[in-house]
Amino acid sequence: MTxxxxxxxxxxxxxxxxxxxxxxxxxxxxxxxxxxxxVEDGPPETVFAGRAAVRGMYETLVRIYDDGTPKTKHHTTNVQLDIDDDRGTARATSYYSVTQATPELPLQIIVTGHYNDTFQRIDGVWRFDSRTMFIDQVGDLSHHLKIGA
Structure with a gap:
């Protein structure tokens, strides 16, 4: 691996x-x-750009418990990379599954999907350019998300 x-x-x-x-x-x-x-090619309200907007999106959506965590484990697999070192750009696809266990929710998979990511090298350091999240299967998200609960 390079x-x-x-x-x-x-x-x-x-x-x-x-x-x-x-x-x-x-x-x-x-x-x-x-x-x-x-959402892929979605309207502006589905795009969260920059540090503050991304943090704010997660703060609005994700339930954080008394221990400071969402009591989840994101499992990322099947990572496939397409890197153009000369241009300092890259693309990746991967699968994810998220498990969760809380005092009220027994351990289970709550969502699966895949990511389409792009990256850029800035001042010699690789950074996320974009992440589009696709949901493929949904379980019980009521203990994970603040909305719809």
Missing amino acids: DSAIAITNLIYRYAQLIDGGDLDGVGKLFEHGRICG
């Missing part, structure tokens, strides 16, 4: 680690130069 491939793969995994740790500031920082798209 240095670029390792750096980009680590960004993908770092997102899961930060969100599961309840570090919404850290998640926002990952997208300081990028954006999260809730």
